Amino acid sequence: EDQVTQSPEALRLQEGESSSLNCSYTVSGLRGLFWYRQDPGKGPEFLFTLYSAGEEKEKERLKATLTKKESFLHITAPKPEDSATYLCAVYTGTASKLTFGTGTRLQVTL
Amino acid sequence: DTGVSQNPRHKITKRGQNVTFRCDPISEHNRLYWYRQTLGQGPEFLTYFQNEAQLEKSRLLSDRFSAERPKGSFSTLEIQRTEQGDSAMYLCASSLNTDGYTFGSGTRLTVV
Numbered sequence: 001e002d003q004v005t006q007s008p009e010a011l012r013l014q015e016g017e018s019s020s021l022n023c024s025y026t027v028s029g030l031r032g033l034f035w036y037r038q039d040p041g042k043g044p045e046f047l048f049t050l051y052s053a054g055e056e057k058e059k060e061r062l063k064a065t066l067t068k069k070e071s072f073l074h075i076t077a078p079k080p081e082d083s084a085t086y087l088c089a090v091y092t093g094t095a096s097k098l099t100f101g102t103g104t105r106l107q108v109t110l
Numbered sequence: 111d112t113g114v115s116q117n118p119r120h121k122i123t124k125r126g127q128n129v130t131f132r133c134d135p136i137s138e139h140n141r142l143y144w145y146r147q148t149l150g151q152g153p154e155f156l157t158y159f160q161n162e163a164q165l166e167k168s169r170l171l172s173d174r175f176s177a178e179r180p181k182g183s184f185s186t187l188e189i190q191r192t193e194q195g196d197s198a199m200y201l202c203a204s205s206l207n208t209d210g211y212t213f214g215s216g217t218r219l220t221v222v
Contacts, residue, residue: 004152034211036213041216041218042215042216043114043116043201043203043213043214043215043216044153044201044213045213046210046211046212046213049210087152087153089152089153096141096143096158096160096165096166097143097155097158097166097168098153098155098211099155100152100153100154101152102150102151102152103152
């Protein structure tokens with residue numbers, strides 16, 4: 001069964017303090033790894049899809065990377081508006097679903 | 111196109127009552143998914159439609175749950191004889207094949 005583990009569970013950063021979130025996965029045949037941002041009371045908002053080891057994608061202060069066992073979401077010089085829960089999910093194609101981790105709750109303070 | 115729309119946003123119901131949620135996907139998307147999310151957890155897959163055909167159901171989807179997607183457009187998720195354990199956020203997502211799953215804002219169900 002596909003497994004996705006995210007760490008840390010919660011992270012508190014000061015504005016401008018860069019850090020990384022981790023998503024490790026155990027799947028048979030990764031077809032895609034997704035990163036989503038979720039604000040309280042709202043649905044997940046799509047950020048990135050990574051398809052193969054070595055791939056990197058960037059959007060504003062966020063950069064996602066992928067290896068054969070894990071993905072990192074790097075946050076450079078975060079701002080308070082980056083505060084949210086960040087979810088990682090895998091798609092293997094053998095089942096038509098995403099398997100999600102439990103997320104990392106990020107809080108960025110002034 | 112304003113994305114995936116879900117109604118209602120919130121639903122409070124008494125235990126034992128039936129509830130129905132609606133999802134309107136992005137119009138050109140052929141795939142539609144239902145997920146359930148409880149506090150502090152990631153979304154869990156419930157069921158999947160390709161056009162009007164329901165192709166996959168999770169074991170989480172008990173006999174009290176039924177989903178439809180008539181004519182391959184909007185979808186409904188009905189829960190019969192609700193239980194307190196059904197309290198959760200119910201999320202709908204759509205995609206064109208396997209690209210870019212787009213989620214709606216969800217329906218928050220509270221069973222009292």
